[in-house]
Amino acid sequence: MKKLLYVAGMNKLEATFDAFDSYNKMDPNVFTWEGKTYPQEYFLAIKLYDWVLKLNPQADEPLLLASRSQHIGRWESPRETYPMDREGYLKWRRDLSHFHADKATGILKRVGYDEAIIDRTRQIILKQKIKVDADVQTMENALCLLFLEFQYEDFLHKHSAEKVVNILKKSLLKMDAHGHRFALQLNYSDLGIQYINDALKLIADGKAQS
Numbered sequence: 001m002k003k004l005l006y007v008a009g010m011n012k013l014e015a016t017f018d019a020f021d022s023y024n025k026m027d028p029n030v031f032t033w034e035g036k037t038y039p040q041e042y043f044l045a046i047k048l049y050d051w052v053l054k055l056n057p058q059a060d061e062p063l064l065l066a067s068r069s070q071h072i073g074r075w076e077s078p079r080e081t082y083p084m085d086r087e088g089y090l091k092w093r094r095d096l097s098h099f100h101a102d103k104a105t106g107i108l109k110r111v112g113y114d115e116a117i118i119d120r121t122r123q124i125i126l127k128q129k130i131k132v133d134a135d136v137q138t139m140e141n142a143l144c145l146l147f148l149e150f151q152y153e154d155f156l157h158k159h160s161a162e163k164v165v166n167i168l169k170k171s172l173l174k175m176d177a178h179g180h181r182f183a184l185q186l187n188y189s190d191l192g193i194q195y196i197n198d199a200l201k202l203i204a205d206g207k208a209q210s
Contacts, residue, residue, distance in 0.1 A: 021046075021068070024072055040075070045067075047149070056135075062135070067142065069121075069125065073099070140179075165199050
């Protein structure tokens with residue numbers, strides 16, 4: 001009986017992944033990696049899922065579901081539709097989190113997940129209780145690692161050194177020691193590692209002054 005329930009659960013999980021992936025494949029934005037092109041959010045969702053499993057090979061179902069839908073449909077709410085100031089940016093980020101959670105919830109309900117799984121998945125997508133909830137912290141680590149592995153090197157050439165280092169500082173502060181270990185094992189250009197070291201120095205200086 002337990003084996004049948006387990007198989008049924010896996011089938012439901014796979015069906016949900018297919019639904020998430022199909023939605024993200026509609027992204028008109030393209031991401032190029034190692035000479036191949038992909039719908040951007042589909043590629044990033046797959047890689048976020050991979051990072052979650054690297055960080056926690058025993059990740060439970062809600063965390064896996066959240067990893068595959070954390071940014072589902074992101075292209076449907078572009079930054080440009082909000083005021084181009086800090087207040088507009090913060091509102092866009094808040095609204096976007098709920099947009100992703102609602103989109104994922106609709107798919108989870110159609111597949112047939114119960115309210116407990118849906119609520120837990122939403123908590124992770126919304127990143128509630130970061131630094132306290134282990135699954136939410138794993139998600140934050142994975143998001144930062146996703147950026148560092150696949151987007152950072154392109155990003156650093158488009159912005160000032162000050163902006164890049166400040167963003168790195170904020171990202172590293174969101175991570176925990178487990179996430180930092182993985183981050184420091186990635187391959188970076190000379191400029192990339194210089195900025196990371198600058199960000200780490202700012203963090204160390206801040207701790208020394210506190």
